[in-house]
Amino acid sequence: MANVAILELNGNCGNTVEEIVKMEREIFPEHESLTSFFHDELRKKNSGLLYLHVDGELVGYVMYSWPSSSYATITELAVKEQWRGQGHGEALLKAAIQKCSTTKVLRIMLHVDPLRTPAVNLYKKHGFQVDTLVEGYYSSDRNAYRMYLDFDSS
């Protein structure tokens, strides 16, 4: 059986960041990609990155941050094309939600292109709701849904 592991990026991750940047470049168009400021993003104190290995191969990653004490954001989530549809994206999202919940924020927010149906469905499946449509968010002709998930504050 395949060995699936979700790992947290720390200082000793060898080539992992480079591999993730390569994936990011392949999956996202330039205006939607964090490639150019990936390293800056990771250096921020209030950010984290989880990645998923199957038998040691990098298959996907999720990046999150908590810019304030009131909310966290999921900044990027991706699974390599040939590994999609096998639950890895969902496993990464669940792990990121879990991590965000430990920061004690009340809400997670994210932006996603409404045309990215698999991602929108995945977020909805995990309780995210569409807040608003932000026109021209990624580029002049590409919009984003702003979505949010509130943690139970009771």
Ligand SMILES: CC(C)(COP(=O)(O)OP(=O)(O)OC[C@H]1O[C@@H](n2cnc3c(N)ncnc32)[C@H](O)[C@@H]1OP(=O)(O)O)[C@@H](O)C(=O)NCCC(=O)NCCS
């Ligand atoms: C979004 C993404 C991470 C999903 O990863 P994945 O490993 O294929 O997803 P999973 O197999 O874990 O599927 C979990 C859920 O996502 C949704 N989903 C996944 N693939 C789907 C598809 N092709 N069509 C519709 N919904 C889909 C479903 O709700 C699914 O739950 P279900 O199996 O109970 O129906 C992956 O498609 C991806 O990397 N896409 C390109 C990058 C992207 O769009 N990132 C999000 C930008 S913010």
